Amino acid sequence: MKVIHGIENYQPTGPAVLTMGTFDGVHLGHQKILSKVIHMAKTQNALSVVLTFFPHPRTVLQGTESVALLDTIEEKTAHLDRLGIDVLIIHKFTKAFSRLTAVEFARDILHKQLQISNMVIGYDHRFGQNREATVKDLVEFGTLYEFKVDVIPPQDVAAITVSSTKIRNALNSGDIATVNNYLKRPYFITGRVVKGDQLGRTIGFPTANLQLNTSYKMWPANGVYWIRSTWEENPYFGMMNIGKRPTVTDGATTIEVHFFNFNADLYGALLQVELLAKIRDEKKFDSLEMLQQQLEEDKAQCEKLQHQQGGNKMQQ
Numbered sequence: 001m002k003v004i005h006g007i008e009n010y011q012p013t014g015p016a017v018l019t020m021g022t023f024d025g026v027h028l029g030h031q032k033i034l035s036k037v038i039h040m041a042k043t044q045n046a047l048s049v050v051l052t053f054f055p056h057p058r059t060v061l062q063g064t065e066s067v068a069l070l071d072t073i074e075e076k077t078a079h080l081d082r083l084g085i086d087v088l089i090i091h092k093f094t095k096a097f098s099r100l101t102a103v104e105f106a107r108d109i110l111h112k113q114l115q116i117s118n119m120v121i122g123y124d125h126r127f128g129q130n131r132e133a134t135v136k137d138l139v140e141f142g143t144l145y146e147f148k149v150d151v152i153p154p155q156d157v158a159a160i161t162v163s164s165t166k167i168r169n170a171l172n173s174g175d176i177a178t179v180n181n182y183l184k185r186p187y188f189i190t191g192r193v194v195k196g197d198q199l200g201r202t203i204g205f206p207t208a209n210l211q212l213n214t215s216y217k218m219w220p221a222n223g224v225y226w227i228r229s230t231w232e233e234n235p236y237f238g239m240m241n242i243g244k245r246p247t248v249t250d251g252a253t254t255i256e257v258h259f260f261n262f263n264a265d266l267y268g269a270l271l272q273v274e275l276l277a278k279i280r281d282e283k284k285f286d287s288l289e290m291l292q293q294q295l296e297e298d299k300a301q302c303e304k305l306q307h308q309q310g311g312n313k314m315q316q
Contacts, residue, residue: 102128
C-alpha cells in the first residue's frame with residue numbers, strides 16, 4: 001500500500017475508487033465498505049483509495065484537546081494495508097480545509113487533484129463548509145465532474161455507527177470479547193517499557209511498565225487482563241494490570257505487564273500488547289501477601305484460558 005501525506009502530493013496514474021472517513025478501529029462495519037471499494041477497483045482496473053484525516057476533525061473544529069481513538073494513525077495505516085487498499089492519503093485536517101465549499105471540494109479535490117472515477121460514501125454524508133452539502137449534491141457534482149457516486153445504504157451506515165459506539169462502550173466496561181468481535185482482531189496497545197519501582201519482583205511477578213506513545217489512544221477500563229505479545233518473533237502470554245495500584249500507592253494510572261515463562265530484559269523496548277480477556281476489576285488488598293495470592297489465582301485463570309484456546313496456536 002502506498003501512503004501519501006497530503007492530498008496535494010497525490011499523483012493520479014489512472015482511475016481511482018475513493019472512500020473517505022476517519023475509519024477509527026477499521027472494524028467489521030468499515031471492513032464491509034472497504035471490501036466493496038477494493039472489489040469495485042479490481043473490476044474496473046482502478047486503484048482503491050482511502051482518504052482519511054489527521055488530526056481528528058473534532059480536535060480541530062471543537063477545540064477538543066484529546067479525542068480517545070481506537071487506533072493511532074500508524075495502527076490504522078497497518079490495518080488498511082492488511083486489507084489490501086492500494087493507496088492511503090492522510091491529509092492534515094485544518095480549519096482552512098474545513099472552510100472549503102462543497103463545489104471547491106468536489107471540483108478541486110475530487111475531480112482535479114484526485115481524478116477519481118468512483119466514490120463510495122454513506123447515505124448521510126455531508127461535506128463542504130458548515131457541512132452544507134448532502135449526498136444528493138455529491139451525486140450531482142459527480143455528473144458534472146465525471147465521477148460516479150455509490151451510496152452506502154442506511155442499514156450499513158447504521159452498522160458502522162453501532163459498531164463504533166459498542167466498541168467504545170465495551171472497552172470502557174472491560175468487555176474485551178465484544179471489542180475483539182467487532183474488530184475481528186484483538187484490541188492492542190503499544191508502549192515503551194520504562195523503569196518502575198520493581199515491586200513485582202519481590203512477590204514473584206516482575207512486570208514491564210508500559211508508557212503509551214500517544215495521548216489519544218483509548219485505554220481499556222482499569223483491571224487485570226489476559227494478554228499476548230510478540231518478542232523476537234515468538235508469542236508470549238501473560239497478564240496486565242491497568243490502574244492506580246491501590247494496594248501499593250493509589251496514585252497515577254499505570255500499565256504493568258507480566259509475561260509467563262519469560263526472562264528477557266525489555267527495558268527500552270517498544271511492546272505491542274493484545275488484550276484477549278478481562279480477568280477481574282482492580283482491587284485493593286490488605287497486604288502484599290494477599291495481593292500475591294490473588295496474582296497466583298489470576299495467572300491460573302489466564303493459563304486455563306490459554307489451554308482452552310489452544311495455547312500459542314490461538315487464532316490471530
